[in-house]
Amino acid sequence: MGQKVIVCGTGKSGIAAARLLLAKGGEVVLYDGNTKLDAEALRKQFSEEDKVTVVLGELTRTDLLGVELAVISPGISLEVPFVQLIDEVGIPIWGELQLxxxxxxxxxxxxxxxxxxxxxxxxxxxxxxxxxxxxxxxxxxxxxxxxxxxxxxxxxxxxxxxxxxxxxxxxxxxxxxxxxxxxxxxxxxxxxxxxxxxxxxxxxxxxxxxxxxxxxxxxxxxxxxxxxxxxxxxxxxxxxxxxxxxxxxxxxxxxxxxxxxxxxxxxxxxxxxxxxxxxxxxxxxxxxxxxxxxxxxxxxxxxxxFKAVEHRIEFVTERFGVKYYNDSKGTNPDAAIQAIKAMPGPTLLIGGGYDKHSEFDEWIESFDGKVRYLVLIGQTRDKIAECAKAHGFNDIMYAEDLQEAVQVCASYANPGDYVLLSPACASWGQFKSFEERGEKFKEYVRSL
Known part of the structure; x- marks a missing residue:
C-alpha cells in the first residue's frame, strides 16, 4: 500500500489508520475540518521521516492531488461536503475497519x-x-x-x-x-x-x-x-x-x-x-x-x-445504604430500558444528553413503578420531561450538570434505593464521550 492516502479524522481511529498506512510504505495526508487543532502537535505523533502532511479546515481539490485512497473515521458522516468532494473526484472511500x-x-x-x-x-x-x-x-x-x-x-x-x-x-x-x-x-x-x-x-x-x-x-x-x-x-x-x-x-x-x-x-x-x-x-x-x-x-x-464491562450497568459503590450504578453506555432508550430492568429495587434515574432524534415513550413506560425520581440534564431534558408527563410520570427534577444530578439523587435517596446513570442519550455537548461521562459520574459518587 505504497500510495498516497488521505486519512480523515484525527482521533484514535484516524491516527491508528495513518500509522498503519505509513508502516506499509504509504504517504499520508492527515485531514481534519477543525481549525482549532494544533497541526504541529498532530505531526509530532509521527516520526520525522514519516511522509505526513497535516491539512486543517476546508478541504480543496488541490489537497487531493495524487491521492489514491481515502480512509475516513467512523464518526464522520458520508453526507458531509468534504466526503462528497472526495467521492466526486473518484477516490475510493474506506473506513479504518476495512483498512x-x-x-x-x-x-x-x-x-x-x-x-x-x-x-x-x-x-x-x-x-x-x-x-x-x-x-x-x-x-x-x-x-x-x-x-x-x-x-x-x-x-x-x-x-x-x-x-x-x-x-x-x-x-x-x-x-x-x-x-x-x-x-x-x-x-x-x-x-x-x-x-x-x-x-x-x-x-x-x-x-x-x-x-x-x-x-x-x-x-x-x-x-x-x-x-x-x-x-x-x-x-x-x-x-x-x-x-x-x-x-x-x-x-x-x-x-x-x-x-x-x-x-x-x-x-x-x-x-x-x-x-x-x-x-x-x-x-x-x-x-x-x-x-x-x-x-x-x-x-x-x-x-x-466474567464481570460487567466498565460503563455498562457497572456497580460503583454504596453510600449510606444507597447503591450507585454507572450505565453511561446506555446512549439510547432501548439500552437504558435494559438497565432499569436490571435494577433490583426503587431507583433514582439520571437521564438526558445529546439529542439523536430518539423517541422516549417506551423508556418512560418501562419505569413501571420502579423509578422514584427522574433527574434530567442536557439538551434533551425538556423533551424527556414533556414525554414523561404525557405518560403520567411527574416526579421529575432538573440539574444543571451531572455533578448536581448526583448530589440531588444523594439527597432524595433512601437506604435500599438505587441511583442509576443511564441517560438514554449520547454524551456529546457535555462530554467528549460516554467514557468521560461515566468516569465523572464515578468521581462525583465517590466524593459524596
Missing part, C-alpha cells in the same frame, strides 16, 4: 447490534483467550483494529465490535463468524430511517459464505426475517422462545437444542452479569465462540467469572 482487515490476517468474529456489543465482544475475547494463543479484541470497543493489524498472523483470532458507522465504509470485510444482537432505533440522525439502519447492520454478512456462521437474535422480528435467506449458517439465540435448534432460556437455565436433544448449559445465577439482556449477550457469546471451535467447558468457565 485494518485488508492489512490483517487470521479469523475474525464480528459483533454488531444496537445494544450489547461491548459486553458481548469483551466476553467473546475472554473466552477466546482460554483456547487460543493469539487473540485480539478491537474495534468500536475502544482499541483500533488498525493498531494491531500488522501483528496478526493466520493463527490469530480477533473479536471485533462493529458499529453501523464502521459498516458503511467496508467493501470486502469477511468475518468467519458474524453476530447481530438486536436492531432497535438509534443513530437516526445519521441513517435517517430504520430501514436504512437495519440494512447497514445486516451488511456485516455481505461477504460471508455457506461455510461461515451468523449468530442472530430470534426475538428480534427484523433479524428473524433476515435470517431466513442469507448465505452463512444461522445460529439462533432467544430469551423468550423455546427453539427447535439454538440457544435459549428455559426458566433460569441457558440450554442448547442441537435439533435432536436439549442440553442444560448453566443457570443464570452462576454468572455475575445482571438482567435478561445480559443473558442474551451470554448466549450470543457462547454461540460465537462455539462456532470458532472453543470447547464448551472452557466457554462456560469463562462466562462464570
Amino acid at each position: 485494518a482487515y485488508h492489512c490483517g490476517a487470521g479469523r475474525v468474529a464480528a459483533i454488531t447490534g444496537t445494544n450489547g456489543k461491548t459486553t458481548t465482544t469483551s466476553l467473546v475475547g475472554e473466552i477466546l483467550k482460554t483456547n487460543f494463543d493469539r487473540v485480539y479484541v478491537v474495534g468500536n470497543i475502544g482499541e483500533p483494529y488498525a493498531d494491531h493489524a500488522l501483528e496478526m498472523t493466520p493463527e490469530t483470532v480477533t473479536a471485533c465490535e462493529v458499529s453501523s458507522f464502521m459498516l458503511e465504509t467496508t467493501t470486502d470485510f469477511h468475518p468467519v463468524v458474524s453476530a447481530i444482537l438486536n436492531i432497535t432505533p438509534d443513530h437516526l440522525d445519521r441513517h435517517h430511517t430504520m430501514e436504512r439502519y437495519a440494512e447497514v447492520k445486516e451488511s456485516i454478512t455481505a461477504n460471508q459464505t455457506e461455510e461461515d456462521t451468523c449468530v442472530l437474535n430470534y426475538d428480534d422480528e427484523v433479524l428473524r426475517a433476515f435470517g431466513q435467506n442469507i448465505k452463512p449458517q444461522v445460529v439462533w439465540f432467544s430469551s423468550r422462545h423455546t427453539l427447535e435448534k439454538g440457544y435459549y432460556l428455559d426458566g433460569e437455565n441457558i440450554v442448547y437444542n442441537d435439533g435432536e436433544k436439549v442440553e442444560t448449559l448453566m443457570n443464570v445465577h452462576e454468572m455475575t452479569l445482571l438482567g435478561r439482556h445480559n443473558h442474551e449477550n451470554v448466549m450470543a457469546a457462547i454461540a460465537i465462540t462455539r462456532a470458532l471451535g472453543v470447547p464448551m467447558e472452557k466457554i462456560l468457565g469463562a462466562v462464570k467469572v
Whole structure:
C-alpha cells in the first residue's frame, strides 16, 4: 500500500489508520475540518521521516492531488461536503475497519447490534483467550483494529465490535463468524430511517459464505426475517422462545437444542452479569465462540467469572445504604430500558444528553413503578420531561450538570434505593464521550 492516502479524522481511529498506512510504505495526508487543532502537535505523533502532511479546515481539490485512497473515521458522516468532494473526484472511500482487515490476517468474529456489543465482544475475547494463543479484541470497543493489524498472523483470532458507522465504509470485510444482537432505533440522525439502519447492520454478512456462521437474535422480528435467506449458517439465540435448534432460556437455565436433544448449559445465577439482556449477550457469546471451535467447558468457565464491562450497568459503590450504578453506555432508550430492568429495587434515574432524534415513550413506560425520581440534564431534558408527563410520570427534577444530578439523587435517596446513570442519550455537548461521562459520574459518587 505504497500510495498516497488521505486519512480523515484525527482521533484514535484516524491516527491508528495513518500509522498503519505509513508502516506499509504509504504517504499520508492527515485531514481534519477543525481549525482549532494544533497541526504541529498532530505531526509530532509521527516520526520525522514519516511522509505526513497535516491539512486543517476546508478541504480543496488541490489537497487531493495524487491521492489514491481515502480512509475516513467512523464518526464522520458520508453526507458531509468534504466526503462528497472526495467521492466526486473518484477516490475510493474506506473506513479504518476495512483498512485494518485488508492489512490483517487470521479469523475474525464480528459483533454488531444496537445494544450489547461491548459486553458481548469483551466476553467473546475472554473466552477466546482460554483456547487460543493469539487473540485480539478491537474495534468500536475502544482499541483500533488498525493498531494491531500488522501483528496478526493466520493463527490469530480477533473479536471485533462493529458499529453501523464502521459498516458503511467496508467493501470486502469477511468475518468467519458474524453476530447481530438486536436492531432497535438509534443513530437516526445519521441513517435517517430504520430501514436504512437495519440494512447497514445486516451488511456485516455481505461477504460471508455457506461455510461461515451468523449468530442472530430470534426475538428480534427484523433479524428473524433476515435470517431466513442469507448465505452463512444461522445460529439462533432467544430469551423468550423455546427453539427447535439454538440457544435459549428455559426458566433460569441457558440450554442448547442441537435439533435432536436439549442440553442444560448453566443457570443464570452462576454468572455475575445482571438482567435478561445480559443473558442474551451470554448466549450470543457462547454461540460465537462455539462456532470458532472453543470447547464448551472452557466457554462456560469463562462466562462464570466474567464481570460487567466498565460503563455498562457497572456497580460503583454504596453510600449510606444507597447503591450507585454507572450505565453511561446506555446512549439510547432501548439500552437504558435494559438497565432499569436490571435494577433490583426503587431507583433514582439520571437521564438526558445529546439529542439523536430518539423517541422516549417506551423508556418512560418501562419505569413501571420502579423509578422514584427522574433527574434530567442536557439538551434533551425538556423533551424527556414533556414525554414523561404525557405518560403520567411527574416526579421529575432538573440539574444543571451531572455533578448536581448526583448530589440531588444523594439527597432524595433512601437506604435500599438505587441511583442509576443511564441517560438514554449520547454524551456529546457535555462530554467528549460516554467514557468521560461515566468516569465523572464515578468521581462525583465517590466524593459524596
